[in-house]
Amino acid sequence: MPLLKLGDKRYYLGIFFKANWYKAAQYCRYHGMHLAGIEQEKENRFLEQHIQEAGLGHEHFWTSGTDQGEEGSFFWMSNGIPVTFTNWNAGEPNNFE
Structure with a gap:
């Protein structure tokens, strides 16, 4: 997929492989990126x-949000900025790795 601006x-x-949050963050950093905030x-x-237009609505994506x-x-x-906008599903965040 190309970069979205x-x-x-x-x-x-990207959905090349299934990964926990740490592996996803590591993959991004290796490629000069960060998980999104x-x-x-x-x-x-x-x-x-x-995500919907690409037919990936059934996939799960990590963000860089953490506590x-x-x-x-x-x-x-x-970027170190406190999370002020949230759009979490019910039961989230749930410490899933």
Whole structure:
């Protein structure tokens, strides 16, 4: 898939292999990227639309959101900004690896 552009951000959606959050982050860093930090509703809608159009709506994608520093206090690992926009499914986040 080509890079998707929204503002000054670039996104790459890949499903080459199944990986936990750590392996996905490692793969991104190896290729000079970060797991995404989704900071706005507009950004979320943009990504959801492209995921659906690519026929990947049944897949799961990792973001860089984490609370590793303090349980329950989430930030985007990609840029260190606290998570303020959330669009989590019921039961999320669930510490799934």
